[in-house]
Every structure is written in structure tokens, then in C-alpha cells.
Amino acid sequence: MSLARPARTRKATAAPKPAKKTARNRQGPRTAPPADRSAAQHRANLLESLLRIRRFEERCVELYSAAKIRGFVHLYIGEEAVAVGINQALTSEDAVVSTYREHGHALARGIAAEAVMAEMYGKATGCSGGRGGSMHLFDASRRFYGGSAIVAGGLPLAAGLALADRMRGQNRVTCCFFGDGAFAEGEFHETANLAALWNLPLLLACENNLYAMGTALTREHAQTDLAMRAASYGMPAWAVDGMDVEAVEQASRRAVEGIRTGTGPHFLELRTYRFRAHSMYDPDRYRGKAEIEQWKDRDPVNRLMERMRENGEPVDEELARIEQKITEEIDHAVEAAEKAPEEPVENLLRHVTSASTGPVS
Ligand SMILES: Cc1ncc(C[n+]2csc(CCOP(=O)(O)OP(=O)(O)O)c2C)c(N)n1
Ligand SMILES: [Mg+2]
Numbered sequence: 001m002s003l004a005r006p007a008r009t010r011k012a013t014a015a016p017k018p019a020k021k022t023a024r025n026r027q028g029p030r031t032a033p034p035a036d037r038s039a040a041q042h043r044a045n046l047l048e049s050l051l052r053i054r055r056f057e058e059r060c061v062e063l064y065s066a067a068k069i070r071g072f073v074h075l076y077i078g079e080e081a082v083a084v085g086i087n088q089a090l091t092s093e094d095a096v097v098s099t100y101r102e103h104g105h106a107l108a109r110g111i112a113a114e115a116v117m118a119e120m121y122g123k124a125t126g127c128s129g130g131r132g133g134s135m136h137l138f139d140a141s142r143r144f145y146g147g148s149a150i151v152a153g154g155l156p157l158a159a160g161l162a163l164a165d166r167m168r169g170q171n172r173v174t175c176c177f178f179g180d181g182a183f184a185e186g187e188f189h190e191t192a193n194l195a196a197l198w199n200l201p202l203l204l205a206c207e208n209n210l211y212a213m214g215t216a217l218t219r220e221h222a223q224t225d226l227a228m229r230a231a232s233y234g235m236p237a238w239a240v241d242g243m244d245v246e247a248v249e250q251a252s253r254r255a256v257e258g259i260r261t262g263t264g265p266h267f268l269e270l271r272t273y274r275f276r277a278h279s280m281y282d283p284d285r286y287r288g289k290a291e292i293e294q295w296k297d298r299d300p301v302n303r304l305m306e307r308m309r310e311n312g313e314p315v316d317e318e319l320a321r322i323e324q325k326i327t328e329e330i331d332h333a334v335e336a337a338e339k340a341p342e343e344p345v346e347n348l349l350r351h352v353t354s355a356s357t358g359p360v361s
Contacts, residue, residue: 040313043304046245048322049084053077055326056113059334060103060134066188068338069120071072072149073134076104078243078275081300082207085248086175088269089256089325095143095161095174095214097154100135101207101274102147105177111137117333123340130343131351142308151212152178152185155204159191162200162265173259181212183226192233192267199264203255204230206267207242209274214286230267231295242272243298246307273298332341 009089057077063069076083083104090096100106111127119133121125128138138146144159148154158176165172182188183206194336208226210217219222231237236258240251248270255266273295278285308315 004204011100014026023274026041040311043246043308043311043313044318044322046084046088046249047301047304047308047318048246048326049087049108049210050080050111050304051322051327052329053080054301055081055323056105056107056116056330056333061280063120063334069134070122071133071135072100073120073279073280074101075274075276075280076101078299079207079209080104080294081245081248081304082205082242082272083177085245086177086203086205086252086270088249089252090173090175092103092142093170093172094256095145095165095172096148097145097158097161097174097176098137099151099154099177099179099207100147100149101179102137103134104284106137106139106144106147109139109142111139111144112333113143113329114254114333115139116338118329118337121337121340122342123337125336125340129351130232137157152182152187152191154178155187155191155326158202159195159200161203162195163198166199166201171201173201173203173256175205177207179207179212180206180208180210180217180226183218183229186213189233192230192235192265200264201259202265203252203259204235204265204267206230206269207251207272208269208356209272211274211278212285213278214282216286227267230269235265235267237267237269239271242270243295243300243303245304249301257297274292275299323347350359 005264015074054077060069060073061075064073087108094107096105102115105129107113115125115127115146116137119128119130119132119137122130122133123192124130126132128136132138132147135147135149138144146154154176155178155299158174164175178188192204194200195204196321206226207311208217212220223229225239227237236256237256238251241247252324258266274293275296305315
């Protein structure tokens with residue numbers, strides 16, 4: 001496995017509890033790469049997914065400057081390999097819980113650019129009906145349980161989803177994305193402890209981009225080896241090169257297969273970097289240009305294209321095809337968002353309270 005450094009699997013301190021035997025988990029993991037898809041085709045697909053996120057967000061920057069998109073916008077540019085790589089290991093039955101930096105998570109999950117863009121515009125056709133905006137993308141039909149403005153706020157929700165799946169005997173995994181900033185929150189530590197104690201089918205995907213807003217990890221934490229800290233809760237935890245989509249995919253498949261076979265939560269520290277400021281409002285004065293440039297040298301898009309070239313794969317042809325396809329997709333998404341209706345005023349109290357007193361299904 002091409003990890004940033006040797007994989008450090010720390011065994012759970014307690015023996016893993018056996019998974020409940022269901023018809024599905026007796027069939028073994030369902031996350032093996034499709035046998036009929038060649039490695040070259042797979043890499044081309046990865047490239048397409050990376051570029052979809054990159055170009056989508058670049059367009060968002062333009063639209064934000066034109067005041068078409070408002071409010072908080074947190075860009076994922078530079079970190080795309082994390083969302084794309086992890087998504088390779090998940091099936092449509094698995095669940096994803098995200099953060100406010102979630103455009104990439106949503107697009108990698110297969111939510112259409114059109115639905116995400118309409119949400120950015122706050123239009124009724126958006127994936128959250130225009131009520132969420134950039135930070136609250138949501139699509140229950142894809143088991144994408146949202147972005148959230150609260151640092152570490154998704155973690156207990158993810159543990160709840162994983163617990164529900166386990167209690168129902170369903171061999172599903174819940175993947176929770178969160179930033180390095182979550183290590184400063186009790187919710188991370190409580191979730192990690194309970195997930196390990198209860199052997200929950202949870203993938204803890206920590207996007208360590210070295211900063212929590214303007215605070216460098218090294219200024220805030222005495223111990224910056226996050227995988228090591230997670231391992232102390234008694235779960236396998238590895239650091240992964242989060243700028244290398246294939247390394248992320250490989251580590252994620254390994255973790256998800258472990259989770260499906262009943263060995264409980266796994267933690268991945270995805271070492272990555274955001275090329276842009278924390279949000280559109282951030283003047284980005286807390287880090288040097290040289291540092292940003294050094295990380296840009298490891299751009300996950302270029303890295304993958306280099307690997308394709310090394311393998312003699314037709315990068316330029318693929319790139320031209322992908323760029324054209326994505327440009328059309330995003331043009332169409334913007335056009336549709338422009339034309340889409342606002343939610344009618346009479347609907348504003350919808351979903352605020354529920355008349356139902358029965359259990360939520
Ligand atoms: C509970 C809570 N405390 C503080 C904030 C303010 N805040 C917004 S983003 C952020 C930094 C989070 O950094 P990290 O988790 O590393 O995510 P990144 O932005 O780097 O992806 C903070 C402290 C918040 N949203 N929620
Ligand atoms: Mg961070």
C-alpha cells in the first residue's frame with residue numbers, strides 16, 4: 001500500500017466482537033474492485049471524479065464573486081482525492097455523514113452537480129430544497145446525511161446510524177468525514193470510545209489538512225499524530241497520503257472490508273491540504289505562500305495524471321473528453337439553477353414541526 005509512511009495498524013485492545021451473522025455478511029465484503037473494469041479505465045474514472053469536484057468549485061468561486069451564491073462557502077480544492085478515494089470503497093447502501101466542506105463529498109457520492117448547484121443558489125430544486133445552501137447538502141435517497149456547520153457534530157450522528165444498522169442486522173458501513181479540528185472536541189473522543197466499545201461499523205475519515213480555520217495543528221495539539229491518538233481508543237488506525245487518490249482508495253477498501261467482517265470501527269487520517277482559504281471570507285494570513293506551493297506540487301489531479309502517463313495510458317485524450325463532459329455538466333447545472341424557482345413563501349413552515357407523533361421511519 002502506498003501510504004505516506006508505513007501503515008501502522010494498531011490492533012484493538014479488546015478482542016473484536018464477532019459480527020452478527022446475516023445472509024449478507026456471510027457473502028463477504030462487497031467492496032472488491034469490479035473485475036471487468038481495467039485499471040486504466042478505473043483511473044480515468046477517478047480522474048473524472050476529481051476534476052468534477054475541482055471544476056465545480058472553481059465555478060462556485062466565479063458565481064460567489066458575482067453574488068449569485070451567498071453565505072458561507074468552504075472549498076475542498078486540493079482535498080478531492082479523499083472524497084473520491086473513500087467513495088470507491090462504499091456502496092449505495094452505506095451512509096455518509098459530512099462537514100461544511102462537503103461539496104466534494106456530495107459530488108463523489110453521486111449527487112448530481114445540478115442538484116448541488118441549485119442548492120448553492122438556495123433554489124427549491126436543490127438537494128436540500130434550497131434550505132441548506134453550501135454547508136447543508138443532504139440527500140437521504142443516497143444515504144448522504146448531510147453537511148453540518150458544527151465541528152465534530154456529525155460524529156455522534158454517524159455513530160447512531162452505524163448502531164441502527166447493526167441493531168437491524170444490516171451489513172452497512174457509515175462513513176463520517178471530519179477535520180483535524182474535531183480532535184479538539186469532546187464529540188470526537190466520545191464517539192471514538194463508544195464506537196470501539198460497541199464495535200460499530202463506522203469508518204472515521206479524518207481530513208487532516210493541518211489547519212482548523214487559522215490555527216495550525218502544531219499550535220493547538222501537543223501530539224499531532226492523529227492516527228496514533230485514535231488508535232488509543234482500541235481501533236485500527238492508519239495515516240494515509242490524502243493527496244494520492246489510489247492510496248486513499250486502497251486504504252479505504254482495506255478499512256471497509258475490515259468493518260464489514262465485524263472488526264468494528266476503523267480510523268483513517270487522510271493527510272491532505274486545502275489550496276484555498278478556509279472559507280470565502282478568510283484572508284488566509286496564517287500560512288506562507290511557499291507552504292501552499294509545496295503542497296500544490298502534490299496536487300492529486302496532477303499526481304494521478306502522472307501515474308496514468310507512467311502506465312502509458314492516453315491521458316491527453318481522456319482529459320479532453322472529461323473536461324468537455326464536465327464543462328457541459330456544470331454549464332447545464334448553472335443554467336438550471338438560474339432558472340429554478342425559489343421555494344414559495346407558503347411552504348416556509350414545512351419541515352419545521354411535524355404533525356406526526358408516531359415513530360419516524
Ligand atoms: C463546535 C464548533 N466550534 C467552533 C466552530 C467554528 N469553526 C468553524 S470551522 C472551524 C475549524 C474546523 O477545522 P477542521 O475541523 O480542521 O476542518 P477544516 O475546515 O480544516 O476542513 C471552527 C473552529 C464551529 N463551527 N463549531
Ligand atoms: Mg482542518
